[in-house]
Every structure is written in C-alpha cells, then in structure tokens.
Amino acid sequence: MIAFEGIDGSGKTTQAMELSKRLEEEGIPNEVVRDPGGTRLGEGVRELLLHRSDLIIRPLAEFLLFSASRAQLIEEKVTPMIQAGKTVILDRYFYSSIAYQGFGRHIPIDEIESVSRFATGGLLPDIVFLVELDLDTAMKRREDAGRQADRMEDAEIRFFKDVISGFKECARRDPGRFVIVDGSAPIVNISERIYNDVTNRIKNLAEERNAP
Numbered sequence: 437m438i439a440f441e442g443i444d445g446s447g448k449t450t451q452a453m454e455l456s457k458r459l460e461e462e463g464i465p466n467e468v469v470r471d472p473g474g475t476r477l478g479e480g481v482r483e484l485l486l487h488r489s490d491l492i493i494r495p496l497a498e499f500l501l502f503s504a505s506r507a508q509l510i511e512e513k514v515t516p517m518i519q520a521g522k523t524v525i526l527d528r529y530f531y532s533s534i535a536y537q538g539f540g541r542h543i544p545i546d547e548i549e550s551v552s553r554f555a556t557g558g559l560l561p562d563i564v565f566l567v568e569l570d571l572d573t574a575m576k577r578r579e580d581a582g583r584q585a586d587r588m589e590d591a592e593i594r595f596f597k598d599v600i601s602g603f604k605e606c607a608r609r610d611p612g613r614f615v616i617v618d619g620s621a622p623i624v625n626i627s628e629r630i631y632n633d634v635t636n637r638i639k640n641l642a643e644e645r646n647a648p
C-alpha cells in the first residue's frame with residue numbers, strides 16, 4: 437500500500453500514474469485509487485466536496501465527508517485488493533485531512549487522527565511519498581494546466597502555508613513511513629527515485645516475511 441501526499445498541483449497524480457505504469461511493466465499487479473473518490477459513493481462525495489461551489493460546507497462536515505468517502509474506499513476497494521495480492525496506490529489519504537482540515541482549518545489534530553483510524557480500520561500505508569513543492573510553482577502548474585486560474589487571496593495563501601507545514605509535521609512524526617521527494621525536479625527523475633524506493637521496500641518486505 438503506497439500513498440502519495442502533497443499540496444494541490446505538486447505532482448501526486450502524475451507520479452502515482454508513472455509508478456503504476458512501471459510496476460505494471462514489471463508484472464506487479466496494481467491499481468491507483470483516488471481519495472476522495474475511488475468508489476461510486478466516494479465519487480459522489482468527491483463531487484460534493486470539490487465541484488459544488490453552491491454549497492457551504494463547514495470544516496467539520498467537510499472532514500466527515502472526506503472520512504466517509506475514505507471508509508467506503510477502504511472497505512469496498514483497498515482491503516479486497518490487498519487481500520488479492522495487488523499493490524494499491526493511493527492518490528491522497530488521511531494525511532491530507534491532517535494537513536488540510538487539521539493544520540489548515542484548525543480541527544484538533546487528535547480528533548482527526550482518531551476519526552481517521554476509525555474510518556480506515558487503522559490501515560496504514562507501507563510507504564508515503566510526500567511530494568514537496570513551493571506554493572508559487574504549484575499554483576503556476578495548475579494554471580498552466582488550465583485549472584483554477586484565479587489569483588489567490590491572502591487568506592488562501594496563509595491556508596496553504598499551514599497545509600504545507602501540516603504535511604511536514606506528518607513526515608517528521610513518522611519518518612519510517614514517509615519519503616520526502618523534491619517535486620520541483622523533472623518528472624522522470626522523481627519517478628525513477630520513487631520506483632527505486634518502492635522496489636527496495638518490496639524486497640525488504642519479502643525478506644521480512646521469509647525470515648524464520
């Protein structure tokens with residue numbers, strides 16, 4: 437189970453897809469799932485959360501909707517895939533809730549963690565790639581890709597800075613699981629590095645399992 441985290445436009449989806457392709461080429465069965473989303477219910481929730489600008493969604497409700505989508509994703513897709521021996525690649529996971537709803541929207545972090553543990557059955561990824569990128573570059577990339585071209589207000593800049601420090605804090609507290617990658621490097625350099633980390637990790641896991 438591999439998760440990608442990082443701010444909007446940092447390159448998570450790009451790297452998740454690259455990794456999936458390379459694992460596929462090596463004959464390692466895998467699937468990319470996005471959070472929120474990944475199931476019919478989750479995609480409905482995703483639509484509510486990300487594309488319904490007519491709705492006012494308060495931070496707590498927002499967090500619980502993300503969690504509901506995540507609970508469905510784990511039960512309906514991730515657990516069965518893992519049981520079938522597939523590698524699951526998550527495009528975001530609950531660390532995003534810690535960073536966005538916790539550090540960004542100031543919901544207490546311990547509450548986010550305990551609800552997230554409940555929603556996911558405590559399922560943790562073997563490895564989390566945190567794609568780090570400065571805010572200006574991330575926003576520029578999203579604009580170039582034709583998304584959210586409007587200028588950010590001060591409050592929004594403050595928010596994203598808090599989100600960035602939230603991700604940093606997640607990585608600092610769980611160094612055995614997190615790998616920080618420099619999202620400003622060329623796409624192929626990043627994907628090469630990620631692929632090497634993943635194959636090493638798979639090798640180590642196999643050795644641990646075979647150890648007496």
Ligand SMILES: Nc1ncnc2c1ncn2[C@@H]1O[C@H](COP(=O)(O)OP(=O)(O)OP(=O)(O)O)[C@@H](O)[C@H]1O
Binds near residue numbers: 446447450451577626
């Ligand atoms: N290393 C890179 N160098 C330059 N451009 C990149 C790099 N990685 C991704 N991009 C481009 O930046 C844009 C955003 O990338 P991507 O969609 O992968 O980010 P994301 O983290 O998934 O964003 P979101 O959180 O909005 O889903 C895309 O147009 C992508 O092609």
Ligand SMILES: [Mg+2]
Binds near residue numbers: 448449450527
């Ligand atoms: Mg994406």
